[in-house]
Amino acid sequence: MKRFSKSSSLLIVIALVAPLLLAACGKTIGETIDDATITTRVKTAFINDPTVGALRIDVDTFKGVVTLSGRVKSKDEEAKAIQLARAIKGVTDVKSTLQIQP
Numbered sequence: 001m002k003r004f005s006k007s008s009s010l011l012i013v014i015a016l017v018a019p020l021l022l023a024a025c026g027k028t029i030g031e032t033i034d035d036a037t038i039t040t041r042v043k044t045a046f047i048n049d050p051t052v053g054a055l056r057i058d059v060d061t062f063k064g065v066v067t068l069s070g071r072v073k074s075k076d077e078e079a080k081a082i083q084l085a086r087a088i089k090g091v092t093d094v095k096s097t098l099q100i101q102p
Contacts, residue, residue, distance in 0.1 A: 038091055051077060051080050056070045057071075067096075
């Protein structure tokens with residue numbers, strides 16, 4: 001009988017357990033990758049726009065729904081952040097919990 005090395009055994013366990021963990025989170029591997037891509041694109045759009053305080057805004061994505069949180073300096077900055085996020089391919093909705101703090 002052939003024995004598996006520790007690394008082979010670990011890979012087999014990961015391959016068997018990973019789908020179960022992802023199913024428990026309610027997202028497929030493709031959705032997880034898509035959400036990470038969307039988050040990265042939104043953050044990049046914020047960094048490239050001089051009117052948005054990219055470092056003060058957190059971006060979370062779940063199944064295409066982007067949630068913005070953190071602080072902005074004005075209502076205009078909040079509106080611009082929402083507009084930029086909505087323009088990203090794959091975004092189905094944008095929710096804002098941004099707080100205005102001058």
